[in-house]
Amino acid sequence: MDVDESAEPLIAGYDGVVCDLDGVVYRGADAVHGAPEALQHMVARGIRVVYATNNASRVPAEVAAQIAGIGAPAAASDVVSSAQAGAARLAGQLDEGAAVLALGGDGVVEALRDAGLRPVSLDDHDGGVGLDGVKAVLQGLGRNLRVRDFETAARLLTAGLPWVATNDDATLPLPWGQSPGNGAYVDLLAAALRRRPEVVGKPHPPLYRLALERLGTSAPRTLAVGDRIGTDIVGAEAAGLDSAWVLTGVDRPSDLVASESSPTYVLTSLAQLLQPYAVPVSDAGGWQCGGARVTCEGAALSVEQGSAGPIEAVRAGLAALLSLRDEGAPREQLRREARALDRLLDDSPPPTR
Ligand SMILES: [Mg+2]
Numbered sequence: 001m002d003v004d005e006s007a008e009p010l011i012a013g014y015d016g017v018v019c020d021l022d023g024v025v026y027r028g029a030d031a032v033h034g035a036p037e038a039l040q041h042m043v044a045r046g047i048r049v050v051y052a053t054n055n056a057s058r059v060p061a062e063v064a065a066q067i068a069g070i071g072a073p074a075a076a077s078d079v080v081s082s083a084q085a086g087a088a089r090l091a092g093q094l095d096e097g098a099a100v101l102a103l104g105g106d107g108v109v110e111a112l113r114d115a116g117l118r119p120v121s122l123d124d125h126d127g128g129v130g131l132d133g134v135k136a137v138l139q140g141l142g143r144n145l146r147v148r149d150f151e152t153a154a155r156l157l158t159a160g161l162p163w164v165a166t167n168d169d170a171t172l173p174l175p176w177g178q179s180p181g182n183g184a185y186v187d188l189l190a191a192a193l194r195r196r197p198e199v200v201g202k203p204h205p206p207l208y209r210l211a212l213e214r215l216g217t218s219a220p221r222t223l224a225v226g227d228r229i230g231t232d233i234v235g236a237e238a239a240g241l242d243s244a245w246v247l248t249g250v251d252r253p254s255d256l257v258a259s260e261s262s263p264t265y266v267l268t269s270l271a272q273l274l275q276p277y278a279v280p281v282s283d284a285g286g287w288q289c290g291g292a293r294v295t296c297e298g299a300a301l302s303v304e305q306g307s308a309g310p311i312e313a314v315r316a317g318l319a320a321l322l323s324l325r326d327e328g329a330p331r332e333q334l335r336r337e338a339r340a341l342d343r344l345l346d347d348s349p350p351p352t353r
Contacts, residue, residue, distance in 0.1 A: 055081065103149060137153050219241055266311070303341075
């Protein structure tokens with residue numbers, strides 16, 4: 001859609017939202033400030049919301065319980081997982097009831113079953129299916145997987161069976177830091193097998209297609225909201241959806257200018273979907289947004305925030321730097337200049353961070 005400043009809240013241009021979770025709705029066990037209330041307001045306005053998650057290890061009911069626990073509206077049917085997208089992909093190419101090796105946790109097993117397939121683990125209780133009866137492999141993160149599960153998968157995949165991975169995130173954030181994510185375990189098999197799976201989770205389009213199906217909204221009237229540029233924003237662009245990049249997660253303006261992405265909107269937090277959106281506009285030698293103005297000498301950024309909030313200055317600064325990026329300016333130089341925008345956000349008091 002065309003983006004115009006108006007008195008209407010940003011969300012008025014949309015019927016549905018594909019919402020990321022960690023860094024957008026919650027961070028670990030805590031709600032992102034204002035996010036549950038904003039989601040309640042949107043649902044009360046008649047906006048459809050689904051939560052799209054690459055996390056394939058948990059079942060949707062468990063994810064929905066966490067969302068509802070912080071006061072946001074959520075039923076299990078509002079959660080779209082990469083395991084469901086993977087199971088749907090396989091259900092489209094296999095006979096109903098076909099046996100599929102569930103190389104993952106409960107989320108993978110349940111998604112296969114719900115898609116009309118037969119999840120098997122080829123453990124001691126494989127129900128007599130045996131290797132010959134298995135028609136495909138669905139790989140998602142499972143924290144109880146053992147080396148021999150990967151050996152079984154390798155044996156099946158060597159025979160050329162279809163191989164779908166829920167997601168290829170290299171890391172899994174845990175309270176102490178970064179643990180190997182499903183992508184690391186995909187790489188482990190890929191290194192041995194010299195083939196790679198089809199991947200359905202963000203930033204790949206199948207998860208977004210499933211989310212649209214669940215919402216029942218058209219792509220031009222659906223907004224994808226996320227905090228990670230490499231998954232949420234790249235994925236929205238690949239799926240042909242408008243995107244709102246929220247700054248409550250890990251990625252900062254200096255990460256955006258080093259990427260290839262241009263989100264449709266840049267927001268302090270999810271709650272800004274309920275406010276009018278001030279669009280950055282170029283003027284002679286600079287960019288304005290709200291009351292903020294940014295000028296560029298070469299790539300050197302000069303920011304006058306004026307009476308505007310930090311987010312308006314950040315939008316103006318990003319508009320300037322992204323237009324230089326698209327003209328081929330060196331990424332490292334842009335990243336250096338964008339650190340002034342990172343600081344603007346990081347120095348602003350909560351809850352606007
Ligand atoms: Mg996230």
